[in-house]
Amino acid sequence: MNILGLIVEYNPFHNGHLYHLKESLKVTNATHSVAIMSGNFLQRGEPALFDKYTRAQIAVKNGVDLVIELPTIFACQSAEFFAHGAITALNSLNCVNSVCFGSEEGSVDILYIISKILVNEPDDFKKLLRKYLDDGMLYPTARSLALFDYICDNSLLDISKDNLLLVLNSSNNILGLEYIKCLLKLQSNIKPFTICRISASYNSEDISSNICSATAIRKSLKDYNNLSNIYDVIPNATYSTLETKIKDNFSPMFDDKYFDLINATILRDTNNLNNFFEVNEGIENKIYQNVFTSNSLYDLQLSIKSKRYTLTKIKRTLNNILLGITKEDVNKVKNVTSMPYIRVLAFNDKGREILKTIKSNSDINIINKFSNVSFSMDDDIFKTLIDYDIKASNIYNLVYYKDNKHLLKGPMDYYTAPIYVRD
Known part of the structure; x- marks a missing residue:
């Protein structure tokens, strides 16, 4: 079994995600895939369009084998903290062979070299960083400029200065650097890969081809309040599932x-x-x-x-x-080196095989329903993480179930089981 790890939000799952999934399986020669997915609140500090179970179900319908929730406290933060939570979760499974992420650069070797600088922090780099910080620059800007100067001064990469600036300041590249950084710090055996993003940039709001950004899809849903404008940019499984949710009076959340x-x-x-x-x-x-x-x-x-x-x-x-x-x-929780639990959201038959492998290779707690978690609530890290997961779902559902109050039984994490998508 060759297991591919993915770090995702799928808000919503679109054609670009399908391309990334297929290419990632191909480049890693993986037989199985597991996605660490943000729950009901996302890295940009906003609610997901649809609940985590629906988005996980869509992911499995589109070919992901197992979807696990990234604990809320990590899912809603900046690149470094988000990446730390996601990579630590994958590493804690003790059976994932590779992780593949999208990037504007498309070369994992270049990102790897930059990540090693950030992990090792050579003295000359630290001096440059301190200089820019002392000049009053924000940390992300200071770090980017310090990296640029250090790499150029030491001729570490054979790329133009313009391209280097793009590498250091593009959204998905920055996330990729943080993923690799965390792998290095954990001394993980997971091998990083990257797929170059195609067609649309991360923040593009245009729908001009069959692949566009999730930003553009969300904007269209907000502006027009229907699925017709995004029909060509999302897979059929996404469209049909979202169509059903909307017909059932679950509106997209903004x-x-x-x-x-x-x-x-x-x-x-x-x-x-x-x-x-x-x-x-x-x-x-x-x-x-x-x-x-x-x-x-x-x-x-x-x-x-x-x-x-x-x-x-x-x-x-x-x-x-x-x-x-x-x-x-x-x-x-920010320095945890292993996750105390995983919350399973959706899976297929291959996902079952992954779960069996996790049970054999790791002592991590596998949670299907939160009603079964009392056995570890005396662990402070476990309790802190899980309390935020439950709280986030409750706050999200207060609005999400507004037109379906009769379906809201209480804290839904206690009532909702992982979704089994049959092949």
Whole structure:
């Protein structure tokens, strides 16, 4: 058995994802695939279009064998923390042979060399980084410039300076660097591969071919509130499943639907805002002041945005407040070297084979329903991670089930079993 690992959000699963899945299986010669997927809230600090079980089911229908949830506290954060959680989860399975991610660069060798610099932190690189930080630059910008100078000064890569800048500042490349960094730090046996993104860039909002970005698909769904405009850019299995969900009165979720909840949380916890992760340097005052005058979540985000705080960072910060993610809890889990559990969301027959292999090779707890988790609740890391998973689902479902209250039995993680997709 040759198991491929994937790190995904599938929000929603589109033709580009299908291309990546097929090419990843091909380049790694894998026989089986397991995806670590964000749950109901995502890395950009926003809710998923559809619930995690639906998205996992779609993934398996499209060819993924097993989908496992990335714990919420990792899923909603910046590239380094997100990647650490995902790679640690894959590594903890103790049976994954490779991980393949999309990138703008398409060369894992180049990304590997840069990642080694970040892990080893040579003195000259650290001096350059300190210089840029002392000049008042934000850490991501300072790191990128320090890497650029260090690589050029030492002629470490045979690429043009323009291409190097693109490598260092493109969204998926940055995530790829963090994946490889974590593999190196964990001394993992998982081998990294990358597939070059095709057709559309990560943030493109255009639908001009049969492959476009998830950003463009989400924008179309929000603007037109139907699936017709995205028919050509998503696989049939995605279309039919989403069509059924919409017919059943489950509408796509967007962050503005949580505006009132975020406002209420901010006003309730005004005196404790600086306890939440990413709330730093007095930004809590700006958040509080602008709650009263903002007419929408986007208004609130823009009113807080500054040179120091990008829009994405603001979205993550507000999402941390909504979900109650504290600095204390992040510090508790940020350096874990193994995951205490995996939550299975969906699988097929090959996925069953992977689960059997995991049971043979790893002592990780495999959770099907949360009603079975009491055996490890005395483990502080386990409890911290799982509490956020349950809380995130409850908050998400409060809005997601708005038109289907009769179906909301309570905390749905206790009632929903993994979805078995029969071949």
